[in-house]
Amino acid sequence: MARHLKRGMDASAIRAADDQVRKTVESILADVEARRNAAVRDLSDKFDRWAPESFRLSPKEIERAIGEVPKRDLDDIRFAQAQVRNFAQKQRDTLHDLEVETLPGVVLGHRHIPVESIGCYVPGGRYPMVASAHMSIVTAKVAGVKRIIACAPPFKGGPHPAIVAAMHFGGADEIYVLGGVQAVAAMALGTETIAPVDMIVGPGNAYVAEAKRQLFGRVGIDLLAGPTETLIIADETVDGEICATDLLGQAEHGPNSPAVLITNSEKLARDTMAEVERLLTILPTAELAGKAWADYGEVIVCDSDEEMVTEADRVASEHVQVMTRDPDFFLNSMRNYGSLFLGERTNVAYGDKVIGTNHTLPTRKAARYTGGLWVGKFIKTCTYQKVLTDQASALVGEYASRLCMLEGFVAHAEQANVRVRRFGHRNVPYGEAAE
Numbered sequence: 001m002a003r004h005l006k007r008g009m010d011a012s013a014i015r016a017a018d019d020q021v022r023k024t025v026e027s028i029l030a031d032v033e034a035r036r037n038a039a040v041r042d043l044s045d046k047f048d049r050w051a052p053e054s055f056r057l058s059p060k061e062i063e064r065a066i067g068e069v070p071k072r073d074l075d076d077i078r079f080a081q082a083q084v085r086n087f088a089q090k091q092r093d094t095l096h097d098l099e100v101e102t103l104p105g106v107v108l109g110h111r112h113i114p115v116e117s118i119g120c121y122v123p124g125g126r127y128p129m130v131a132s133a134h135m136s137i138v139t140a141k142v143a144g145v146k147r148i149i150a151c152a153p154p155f156k157g158g159p160h161p162a163i164v165a166a167m168h169f170g171g172a173d174e175i176y177v178l179g180g181v182q183a184v185a186a187m188a189l190g191t192e193t194i195a196p197v198d199m200i201v202g203p204g205n206a207y208v209a210e211a212k213r214q215l216f217g218r219v220g221i222d223l224l225a226g227p228t229e230t231l232i233i234a235d236e237t238v239d240g241e242i243c244a245t246d247l248l249g250q251a252e253h254g255p256n257s258p259a260v261l262i263t264n265s266e267k268l269a270r271d272t273m274a275e276v277e278r279l280l281t282i283l284p285t286a287e288l289a290g291k292a293w294a295d296y297g298e299v300i301v302c303d304s305d306e307e308m309v310t311e312a313d314r315v316a317s318e319h320v321q322v323m324t325r326d327p328d329f330f331l332n333s334m335r336n337y338g339s340l341f342l343g344e345r346t347n348v349a350y351g352d353k354v355i356g357t358n359h360t361l362p363t364r365k366a367a368r369y370t371g372g373l374w375v376g377k378f379i380k381t382c383t384y385q386k387v388l389t390d391q392a393s394a395l396v397g398e399y400a401s402r403l404c405m406l407e408g409f410v411a412h413a414e415q416a417n418v419r420v421r422r423f424g425h426r427n428v429p430y431g432e433a434a435e
Contacts, residue, residue, distance in 0.1 A: 002311050005269050006299040008258065017256075018206075025181055025210045032185035037192045043182040048125075050154040055178045056193070057159060062175060065164035077130065077166050083356035084134045088142040088375045095376060105392030110383045114144035115220065117195075118378065119187030121202035122152040122167065125179060126254065126288075128160040129203070131353045135360050135373060136202045136222075137170030143378035148172050149187060149197060153179020184211040188219045201373060203228075203360050206256065222373045225360050228253040230348055231260045231317035231337075233308055233330060238323045238344055240271030244279055246321055246347055247272070247297070248289045255291035260298040260315055262308050269299050309333045316367040319348045336367045394424025401434035 031039040045051040057065070066074070099109035120136035123129040133150065140148050150172040152163045159177045167175050176194070178186065184204075190196030199220035200212055209226040230250035234243050247259040263269050276293060280286045302308045309330060312320060316336035324330065327342040334340070338361030341348055352359045360373035387393045397416040404413035410431050417428045428434045 002300050002302045002307055004298060004300055005266075006273065006297055008296040008298050018210075021206050021210050022214075025207055025214055028181040029185050029189075029211065029214060032182060032191070033189050036190075040178065040182050040186050040191060043180070044178060047180055047182070048154050050157075050177065050179075052177070054193075055176045057164065057175045057177060061159070062164055062168050065159050065161040066168060068161040069165050073162055074165060077134075077162065077169060080131065080354040081134045081138050081166070081169055083354060084138045084358070085142060087356035088139045088358075091375045092142055095379065103392060103395070105387060105389035106396065107386040107388060108383065109385075110381050112379045113382055114146070115140075115199050115378050115380065116145070117147035117149070117197040118145050118199045118201055119184070119197040120148060120150040120167075120172070121184055121187075121200065121204055121208060122150060122163055123179075123202075123204050123208070124152040124155050124160055124163055125205075128152075128155050128163055130160075130162045130166045131359060132202055133163060133166035133170050133172075135358045137167060137172050139358060139373065139375050140201070140378050141171040143375045145378050147174075147197070149174040149176065149194070151176045151178045151183035151187060153177070153183070181207050181211040184208055184215065188215045199378070201360065201377070205254065209363070222360060222377050223362050223370050224366050225318075225363055225373075227363065228257045229260075229318040229338075229363050230258070231262065231312060231315055231320045232323065233312055233320065234261065234263050234265075234268060234272075234323045235305075235325055236265045236268055237325050238268070240268060240273075240275040242323065242344060243268065243272040244275035247276060248279055248283060248293070250319060250348055251292035251297070252283070252285040252289040253292070255288055256296060257292045258296040258298070258317070259293060260300065260317065262300045262302060262311050262315075264302050264304060264308060266301050269301050273299060305329055306333075312337070316362075316365040318361045318363045318367065319351070321346075321348060336365075338362045338367050338372050390423035393419045394426070397424065398434040401428065405433040 041051050095112050097111050102108050118140050122132045137148055137150060150167045154177050184200055186194050187197050188200050201222040203225040205226055209224050212221045213224055228250050232243055232246055251257050251259040261272055280290045283289060300311055302311055312334055313336040318338040320337040321341040322330045323344045331340060331342060339351055351357050358373045362370050397420040400416035401413045420426050420428050420434050
């Protein structure tokens with residue numbers, strides 16, 4: 001039976017924090033909708049001390065920002081984007097239009113149609129999340145999205161040059177130095193100077209994730225992504241140092257980033273906990289990572305691989321790193337996760353930055369019902385129908401007539417009946433079911 005050696009914050013405290021986030025976001029969204037540009041400017045000044053004449057970067061400003069990035073960094077950005085672009089294209093190649101004759105004279109099909117416009121949010125307050133530009137913008141470009149706008153908060157009083165470079169190389173059509181809920185609201189709702197988009201994508205903190213949740217329906221969203229979560233599944237084939245390193249590697253995202261270890265070795269569990277404490281004495285980001293570990297860290301000891309699968313599916317973590325004797329057992333058995341990292345040779349940082357899979361992944365148990373961002377998220381699968389013969393229309397019409405009347409939809413039934421009369425040459429009384 002699974003048992004906890006360490007638990008995170010009490011659930012009621014987490015709910016109270018969530019409630020405060022919800023109220024704050026509601027207020028900001030209402031303000032932006034009512035006052036538009038004026039609200040965006042006031043909020044940006046309040047939260048980021050940033051209120052330029054224009055939040056949108058001009059071509060010259062983009063060129064100037066890219067010129068500030070060292071060549072090695074630009075080469076690394078291009079390499080990472082090539083990996084993301086290549087994998088996204090391979091995914092796109094699996095999506096085929098369909099047309100099939102399901103009955104004689106009845107043709108059904110679907111087409112894959114890209115979303116017209118999207119807004120990409122790239123976090124950059126605490127850390128400049130350069131890689132998030134690749135994940136959203138490059139993937140949308142491969143999908144065929146026509147208009148891509150991108151926002152990232154100011155960093156040290158201006159645009160972050162590497163983020164601007166990544167946005168530009170990725171294919172963004174409009175780049176804005178604007179952060180937080182006000183950026184998401186401006187893209188989704190529109191202002192006097194920003195035309196609204198059809199869909200908002202990208203990770204962010206709890207406030208950004210809540211803004212996307214509240215805006216969903218008025219615009220599309222990719223998924224609820226943030227704050228970052230990590231889960232490690234490990235057995236005695238690895239040691240406490242690598243487990244602790246990988247737990248803290250994601251905990252440093254912020255003070256509310258869950259980091260969980262599930263293992264069938266109590267020795268490894270205790271070694272990992274001790275190693276976490278040691279590393280926190282030397283880790284430069286220990287203030288954030290230590291807070292996350294103290295409040296959201298968990299260590300769970302199980303009796304078997306099967307029980308570890310059960311616990312991991314219950315947690316439904318964003319990132320799941322498997323370092324066991326047989327990682328493929330978990331690949332074949334698990335159902336609830338954002339992305340799997342199999343074997344100790346890989347890790348979440350590879351996926352976050354460069355390996356090519358998308359790092360925008362479901363959090364807060366959303367992995368129970370969705371995967372992460374991929375090229376298909378930017379594509380609408382839209383169906384169509386054609387009836388080619390009189391006989392086919394009359395045949396389908398008879399069934400449709402009776403089924404509509406079964407539900408009490410008389411006008412629906414008449415849509416079928418009029419075709420049974422015309423194409424089937426049968427006298428169906430008005431408002432009655434076809435016999």
